Amino acid sequence: MHFDLHIGEGANAVVNYILDHFTPALNFIATVIGFVTDTIKAALTGIPMPVAVIVIVALALWRVSWKFALFSLLALLVIVDMGLWERTMETLSLVLAATVIAIVVGIPLGIAMAKSRIVTVLVRPVLDLMQTMPAFVYLIPAAMFFGLGAVPGTIATVIFAMPPVVRLTNLGIRQVNGEFIEAGLAFGCTARQLLLKVQMPNALPSIMAGINQTIMLSLSMVVIASMIGAGGLGNIVLTGIQRLDVGTGFEGGLAVTVLAVILDRITQSLGQRNTAFSFGRFFGARANRGEVPSSATPPAKT
Template sequence: MQDLDLGIGDGADAAVNYVLDHFTPMLDGIAAGIGFVTDGIRDALTALPMPAALLAIALLALWRVGWKFAIFAVAALLLIGGMGLWERMMETLSLVLAATIIAIAIGVPLGIAMARSGAVQMVARPALDLMQTMPAFVYLIPAAMFFGLGAVPGTIATVIFAMPPVVRLTNLGIRQVHAEFIEAGLAFGCTPSQLLLKVQIPNALPSIMAGINQTIMLSLSMVVIASMIGAGGLGNTVLTGIQRLDVGTGFEGGLAVVVLAVLLDRITQSFGQAGHGFRFRQLFAGRG
């Protein structure tokens, strides 16, 4: 029996060709905006001297987590530098930060809209399900067709892949704010915007930060895959190891990705935990 062909793939091809034929100026504008963000962050990070970057990350780790983690962060970053992957690590970090910033800028307002409107949630949930379940490699095809090769299509593919957690957890966090808090805000005469900014978002912040943390982790995993379309960074090292069957090169690239993931995960987690963070005055407690 001959397989039934519904022509879904042909329809997708036709849709892509239609977009390319009629919306190229808009795509160029999107690429220019995302390129401005991505290139700006990359240039700033790669221009930062290694000692200055080490000091900044050590202070951030000390402030948010503690002195033990600060020592680990410096040692881990020195290890990456010793493998000759410092510049590629900073390129990967810039892509992750750019994708995360864009995902947050789109995802948090969308999550708020979902929490406040059942109609928006009904439309957005199937789209988020599709974004989360679609294999990551599939996003590279339209990104490359619409935006060519390089960091911009890699960032766009990463945003699409990594955005759902921050949308879902923003929606969940705002919906789970206790009714008593909302009633108290209304009793004090809060407008809808004041209720959102002063009551709902502060109480939903742990959930929102958990979504941002997951978005960062997914962004890091996707930018490695995006090296296949020229995104650069540590993904190039891993890809080179695969292409040449070079275990050492692939292991070094993978180890650098793991180190970066641990640093980003621990630091971003701390922002979602109330009262978390090392206080510098603890260094001097009991002295003088």
């Protein structure tokens, strides 16, 4: 016995229905996402290359270590030497745009999952589908709904990369120590105060881990999205594949790898309570100059 559920035909019918009845809504979404993407891209590409390198290296020095800052400097100079700086900034702008949108949507959704079992039951299968569907499949409806360019690439990237921040936000809030919540309630916290002042700060490492994974997935998807005109380093890799040019493909892949390592290490450090490097220690601590910290308690008089 053979059953044909016509799943493919059903999917085509849904897409055609959306195109016929929701075109204004799709245009509005494309306008908003295009504004976010274009603004970030203009900001990044408008920064002079030496200034951008100094900012990234200083951020690596502050958040990670001087060794990683030195690595970041050398790696960025390699990208500049390959002539891929502008392409790298385009890719970074797409990653940041997709990450911002994923955070704006994903963190509230994760909070809602932590607060409501019904929301969890409804959203979890959708997240499973988003994580297991092959990445190339997202390009088809994105191109059909929004055409070619950075906007459909950003949308496909958001869909592919958003599940980690949703899941880990949900997990982080659920794993907050019950004693902290009881203490907050004992001090008269409202539900909103309990969320913002107790649960979110304690769930921050988990949330930042989700953001880190979202950034990494965004970076991988942005390269794939070059097939629908997203641009950036993905075009370099795609050109290498089309021409069977190993050198071109390797240069594009190396630039993507460098960007991924820098973003990964810096975003990982943002979830830590203490920075690995202190400019105060580097230039000389106040205590070494004989100053008493403002928080110090003076000795009691006898």
